[in-house]
Amino acid sequence: MIEQGYNSLAMFRLAEDFYRSMNMSGMPPEFWAGSVLEELPDRIVICQPSAWDFCNRRDYRIKMCTHVNMKDFVTAHHEMGHIQYFLHYRHLPKAFRDGAN
Numbered sequence: 001m002i003e004q005g006y007n008s009l010a011m012f013r014l015a016e017d018f019y020r021s022m023n024m025s026g027m028p029p030e031f032w033a034g035s036v037l038e039e040l041p042d043r044i045v046i047c048q049p050s051a052w053d054f055c056n057r058r059d060y061r062i063k064m065c066t067h068v069n070m071k072d073f074v075t076a077h078h079e080m081g082h083i084q085y086f087l088h089y090r091h092l093p094k095a096f097r098d099g100a101n
Contacts, residue, residue: 050062
């Protein structure tokens with residue numbers, strides 16, 4: 001993947017393309033502006049991957065210290081799946097916006 005020029009942003013863009021290929025939503029601009037996809041050099045970050053719904057029906061983010069490898073490529077798709085649920089449930093009351101059960 002490194003030899004092919006992948007970086008963390010490219011991995012998440014491919015995850016977005018995967019979901020869009022199934023007629024699901026692209027990520028809103030706030031996602032790309034607010035997400036942390038790499039470890040930040042100027043602060044300590046807990047690197048456990050997580051997806052966030054800020055409950056305002058427009059701001060969704062992922063926090064992940066992505067490394068260019070297959071494990072993180074799969075994790076990027078997994079976390080983006082959570083964001084897809086958040087996007088598709090955003091019109092519902094908060095009580096119904098948790099993961100699909």
